[in-house]
Amino acid sequence: MSAIPAPDLRAEMLRGAQSMAAAAPPSHERGITSDLSVDEALLIHAAGWEPLDLVCGVGVVSVPAGVWNWGRGMIDSASDSHDASVDIAAQQLRAECGKVKGHGVVGVRVEVSVHPHHVDVELVGTAVRPIHRKDPRGDDAALAMPFVSDLSARDFTLLLRAGWMPVGLAFGASFVYAPRRTAGTAMRQSTQNVELTNYTQAMYAARESAMEKMQRSALNVGGEGVVEVKVTEGPMRFARHAIGFTAWGTAVKLVAEEHQFVRPDMVLPLDDAVVQFEAESLRGTGSKGRRHR
Amino acid sequence: MTGPDTGGPPPDAAPGLAGGPHGDLPEAAVRRLESSAFSSGLTVPDFAACLDLGLEPVALVQGFCVMQWGWYGSGSGYMRGMSPFAAASQNAGAYSETYQCPHGFVGADHRMWGQNLEQSWVEAAWAQGYGSSYGRMVEEAEQHGAHGIIGVVDRVSNVADTGTTEFHFLGTAVTVKGGPPPAGGVPWSTFLAGQRLTKSIEAGFMPVAVVASMASVRVWAYCMTEYLMEGNYNWAPPRPVPVDQVSRAHMAVRQLARKHVRQMLAGDELHGAMIDIAHRELSQGDEVIDCTLRGNRMRRFKDYDEVALPRPTVRLA
Numbered sequence: 323m324s325a326i327p328a329p330d331l332r333a334e335m336l337r338g339a340q341s342m343a344a345a346a347p348p349s350h351e352r353g354i355t356s357d358l359s360v361d362e363a364l365l366i367h368a369a370g371w372e373p374l375d376l377v378c379g380v381g382v383v384s385v386p387a388g389v390w391n392w393g394r395g396m397i398d399s400a401s402d403s404h405d406a407s408v409d410i411a412a413q414q415l416r417a418e419c420g421k422v423k424g425h426g427v428v429g430v431r432v433e434v435s436v437h438p439h440h441v442d443v444e445l446v447g448t449a450v451r452p453i454h455r456k457d458p459r460g461d462d463a464a465l466a467m468p469f470v471s472d473l474s475a476r477d478f479t480l481l482l483r484a485g486w487m488p489v490g491l492a493f494g495a496s497f498v499y500a501p502r503r504t505a506g507t508a509m510r511q512s513t514q515n516v517e518l519t520n521y522t523q524a525m526y527a528a529r530e531s532a533m534e535k536m537q538r539s540a541l542n543v544g545g546e547g548v549v550e551v552k553v554t555e556g557p558m559r560f561a562r563h564a565i566g567f568t569a570w571g572t573a574v575k576l577v578a579e580e581h582q583f584v585r586p587d588m589v590l591p592l593d594d595a596v597v598q599f600e601a602e603s604l605r606g607t608g609s610k611g612r613r614h615r
Numbered sequence: 616m617t618g619p620d621t622g623g624p625p626p627d628a629a630p631g632l633a634g635g636p637h638g639d640l641p642e643a644a645v646r647r648l649e650s651s652a653f654s655s656g657l658t659v660p661d662f663a664a665c666l667d668l669g670l671e672p673v674a675l676v677q678g679f680c681v682m683q684w685g686w687y688g689s690g691s692g693y694m695r696g697m698s699p700f701a702a703a704s705q706n707a708g709a710y711s712e713t714y715q716c717p718h719g720f721v722g723a724d725h726r727m728w729g730q731n732l733e734q735s736w737v738e739a740a741w742a743q744g745y746g747s748s749y750g751r752m753v754e755e756a757e758q759h760g761a762h763g764i765i766g767v768v769d770r771v772s773n774v775a776d777t778g779t780t781e782f783h784f785l786g787t788a789v790t791v792k793g794g795p796p797p798a799g800g801v802p803w804s805t806f807l808a809g810q811r812l813t814k815s816i817e818a819g820f821m822p823v824a825v826v827a828s829m830a831s832v833r834v835w836a837y838c839m840t841e842y843l844m845e846g847n848y849n850w851a852p853p854r855p856v857p858v859d860q861v862s863r864a865h866m867a868v869r870q871l872a873r874k875h876v877r878q879m880l881a882g883d884e885l886h887g888a889m890i891d892i893a894h895r896e897l898s899q900g901d902e903v904i905d906c907t908l909r910g911n912r913m914r915r916f917k918d919y920d921e922v923a924l925p926r927p928t929v930r931l932a
Contacts, residue, residue: 329817332669332792338821339762339794341916342803349882355873355910357888360811364818368922376873376888376908380865382858384843403855410857414866439846440858444865446890480927586927 356448358429362475369479371450377418377427379445381410390438390561396528397497397564404436404495405535407443412470412491415445419468424449425457426469426488428478432570438560458487458577471572473550485578490543492573494535497566498528525565532567545573644755655787657766661809665765668813670789673759678751678784681774682744709733710867714837714860729837731864733830733871741829748782756802761788766808767825769909805911806887818922820913823883827909828875832868834861836900844900864904872908885910
């Protein structure tokens with residue numbers, strides 16, 4: 323890697339100011355929009371890609387009436403609503419990406435809200451495309467099926483460097499009723515410290531179901547695995563007896579012949595420990611001084 | 616659609632507070648700005664980076680505007696455009712979609728039609744408040760002969776439950792050492808400061824203005840949307856169904872916000888876009904969805920310099 327000389331910042335600033343001294347000629351070009359930070363934009367450019375447009379996808383799907391009432395086992399209708407919302411939002415995101423000839427969407431922000439009667443999913447990200455070099459998946463394949471990834475530009479760049487590509491968003495969700503014990507069992511166990519096996523089993527099964535769905539959706543988009551998996555769980559705020567589990571991440575695929583080892587350099591920071599003086603130590607009530615890093 | 620980068624308050628903006636050669640600045644602002652000391656809202660690292668770039672802070676500049684939101688209830692003139700058959704008649708080109716009930720006449724309370732309607736009067740009011748406060752900040756900077764405003768912070772907040780909204784802008788006016796004044800004397804502006812601004816300049820992007828827009832869409836639900844969103848036992852299908860009217864309204868509001876911002880770009884680029892959604896469910900499936908989109912309008916002044924891929928490191932600490 324050749325070292326690039328540092329630019330003269332003041333000269334660059336002056337050049338920028340001079341460009342603003344005259345009014346810009348009228349332009350009908352479609353300007354680029356992006357929610358990438360300055361760092362991310364520079365990094366993605368260094369990796370040979372460029373941002374194109376801010377793209378969005380939204381899915382709102384109904385949850386059938388009565389599914390949150392007390393019951394047993396999995397709440398399949400709610401899981402189906404969730405999966406359908408994600409699918410619709412991802413399709414819209416891909417469609418918007420396709421309109422600007424993007425090869426994929428990076429840094430997708432995922433927002434899911436489950437309401438008693440509907441599930442809302444919002445996806446927002448930046449469509450990108452390679453600048454000079456070709457897409458490792460092939461340009462036609464990439465345009466036909468742009469990838470959707472919630473990886474940051476930094477992680478996307480690192481993934482490319484390791485010979486992998488994101489292929490899509492992998493999502494799985496499952497909802498389960500908190501199981502109940504019979505009155506007799508509850509009475510018998512009231513004075514015991516015991517494992518509630520029905521709870522353990524129900525929650526275990528629900529978690530596994532969400533993860534399985536996520537892996538299945540990764541395979542459906544041609545992925546070999548899922549990275550940056552996020553898992554959420556908790557009771558529904560409107561139905562405390564129902565617990566929701568979601569798992570999502572970015573499905574990835576090896577596009578190089580084999581994994582490229584990144585071999586990071588090791589950095590040893592030489593910051594000194596700071597001795598922080600505490601005024602209370604003068605009065606003899608506190609410690610004499612603590613070492614903080 | 617007026618935007619902050621159009622500069623200057625709209626014609627119906629508030630009259631001057633102090634009058635005279637200093638326009639509508641309050642007297643205290645005039646005295647503060649005439650002082651020989653400079654002020655800046657920059658952090659110390661940002662201040663240092665600003666000096667490295669050859670920027671000299673002039674003053675902390677600000678702009679305010681308090682707006683009242685009118686009442687848009689039934690019978691209000693603002694609700695014209697609601698129609699089962701037509702697009703919004705009072706706003707040519709505004710987004711509007713209608714939905715017809717598949718059931719026929721069922722009863723007086725059955726919602727036989729629905730509409731998604733862009734509330735352009737809400738958007739215009741927001742743009743007026745945002746644009747006026749921005750214009751006042753720029754005016755302060757302009758009076759100091761500043762070339763630009765960096766580290767801009769904008770805040771939109773409700774004032775003490777009075778049904779009013781305050782738009783507030785704050786930034787640090789700067790001059791470029793040895794640089795020419797900007798075209799028309801109107802300072803450029805950016806949310807960026809410090810190293811992020813430095814990196815943008817290094818990469819060949821000069822800030823033009825902070826840009827923002829707000830889009831607002833009202834969902835007037837028809838029967839199917841009402842049943843699906845409210846979980847009606849008798850009418851809603853017993854399986855998950857996409858709620859098209861609401862999905863399309865959500866997409867439309869985001870597309871409108873992007874369209875409005877794009878109109879302000881005039882071929883320039885929008886960096887660091889921030890998109891925020893305020894979503895209020897009313898009743899019977901009705902909703903109001905507001906989307907604000909803000910970012911830095913940047914202009915390329917040189918070709919992108921080659922940027923080497925940074926070396927990955929592992930921190931041993």
